[in-house]
Amino acid sequence: MPVTCKEKERCLTALVAGELDHHGARTVMEELDRRIDQAQPRQLTLDLSGLSFTDSSGIAVLLRAHRRMGQVQGSMRVVNTPPQAGKVFRAAGLERIIRFE
């Protein structure tokens, strides 16, 4: 479950690719935590264009990243959400909490 990060002027972009399930969720969470702690970004952009599958583990990953960004007084947005992931996130009502673009 690879996470690739780019950082520019305290804007962190994280690309999450592959299949995101319970098996891989912890690694993704820890990597995002580490990058947020390091960069203290004003904004985190989660780019899900390479996400081929997610289940409710993805909901937990997004909520945690959102909470961590709140702790460092930053904002978070999610871009390029594939249809399968979008359906999972909508079923959980995540669009009421997280900004999807």
Added chain:
Amino acid sequence: MKIENQVTLEFPSRSANEGFARAAAACFAAQLDPTLEEVNDIKTAVSEAVTNAIVHAYPDTLGRVALKLRIREGNSLEIVVKDWGVGIADVEQARTPLFTTGSEERSGMGFTIMESFMDTLRVRSAPGKGTTVTMARRIVRRAGQ
């Protein structure tokens, strides 16, 4: 309704088998000629049910998880995920959105996802004996079939 085809898989409750289980379900469902969205719905629901068994049924040990896939008359796919683990004392509570006894990589939305992606969902559980989750989804026959 008559069973037209079926397969049973059994595997230990290792998290690496979550991906295997949903891929196997998608392969079996392919004979119903589902749309990509229907395949994804099936994979998502199977992933939730199997993950529940892996995370909750056997918290400290490895145990057996069975995945039964059946095609029933009328183009319907039935999915049964069974474990022989600790069981659920209060099934209604477990099905409540956001309720979880898991660690923070669990969102408490597993049953909600299964309910919204499948046509039916039944959960039977007895503490100390295990849990059986039965879901069904009718695959719409497309024009030309």
